[in-house]
Amino acid sequence: MLFVADIGNTVIKVGVYDKDVLKCTARLSSAGNRSSDEYAVTLQAILQMNGVDGRKIRGAVIASVVKPLSPVFGGAVEKLCGIKPLFMGPGVRTGLNIKIERPSELGADIAAGCVGALSKYQPPFVVMGLEDATTLTLIDREARLCGVLICPGAFAGIQSLSRMAAELPVIALEPPKALLGKNTVDSMNNGAVYGAAAMVEGLVERLREFSGEDQLPVIATGTLCDIILPQCRIQARQEPDLVLQGLKKVYELNTKR
Numbered sequence: 001m002l003f004v005a006d007i008g009n010t011v012i013k014v015g016v017y018d019k020d021v022l023k024c025t026a027r028l029s030s031a032g033n034r035s036s037d038e039y040a041v042t043l044q045a046i047l048q049m050n051g052v053d054g055r056k057i058r059g060a061v062i063a064s065v066v067k068p069l070s071p072v073f074g075g076a077v078e079k080l081c082g083i084k085p086l087f088m089g090p091g092v093r094t095g096l097n098i099k100i101e102r103p104s105e106l107g108a109d110i111a112a113g114c115v116g117a118l119s120k121y122q123p124p125f126v127v128m129g130l131e132d133a134t135t136l137t138l139i140d141r142e143a144r145l146c147g148v149l150i151c152p153g154a155f156a157g158i159q160s161l162s163r164m165a166a167e168l169p170v171i172a173l174e175p176p177k178a179l180l181g182k183n184t185v186d187s188m189n190n191g192a193v194y195g196a197a198a199m200v201e202g203l204v205e206r207l208r209e210f211s212g213e214d215q216l217p218v219i220a221t222g223t224l225c226d227i228i229l230p231q232c233r234i235q236a237r238q239e240p241d242l243v244l245q246g247l248k249k250v251y252e253l254n255t256k257r
Contacts, residue, residue: 007070008065099147109129120239136203175231
């Protein structure tokens with residue numbers, strides 16, 4: 001079995017593959033100063049809850065955008081499974097044809113998501129991530145990664161608004177009940193969600209114009225998909241486990257069978 005993990009700024013998504021079957025997934029908080037032992041205990045509980053024997057895990061691969069957390073979480077995986085995980089980064093084969101100025105700067109989660117998308121879909125397409133940041137990555141018909149757009153995520157925007165405007169509260173994002181809010185919380189929520197949806201619509205249209213493609217499918221992943229995608233006027237194929245799928249492919253590229 002293979003352990004996979006995507007370490008984000010607020011959430012760590014983990015999963016276990018048994019050959020080509022994703023046996024289980026779970027989400028952990030990446031906030032705070034948790035130790036390797038604390039993460040190992042949490043991971044052990046998650047595996048037990050899902051009927052997975054950690055001793056049968058033979059490999060591990062991790063994508064991380066939180067560098068200080070990488071050795072901590074990697075240490076937890078090593079304690080739990082007795083194996084040293086492979087980290088996405090420079091020198092790791094991805095199979096991607098990356099056409100940006102500094103390929104080493106490409107986010108590990110973005111790279112893994114594109115690998116996952118290319119394993120399932122025929123290019124061209126846009127890979128869209130709706131997380132702490134909103135990202136749109138263009139893959140052209142030659143399967144080249146042409147570049148990335150990185151924008152503030154809807155929740156990051158609402159947090160910033162609450163910090164900068166003294167009378168506005170901190171809120172959680174929810175699917176809007178109507179376009180216009182009738183109170184402060186609904187007004188903030190609706191503005192963030194519809195604003196993110198409108199931004200995505202406009203950026204996808206610009207990417208279509210830039211690429212010269214009449215049809216440019218959008219493959220979406222991320223924790224905010226369920227909130228934002230229903231409000232978008234574009235069609236998107238939702239793939240909740242896209243990054244984990246990509247990590248599995250990367251692991252297979254970098255290990256001997």
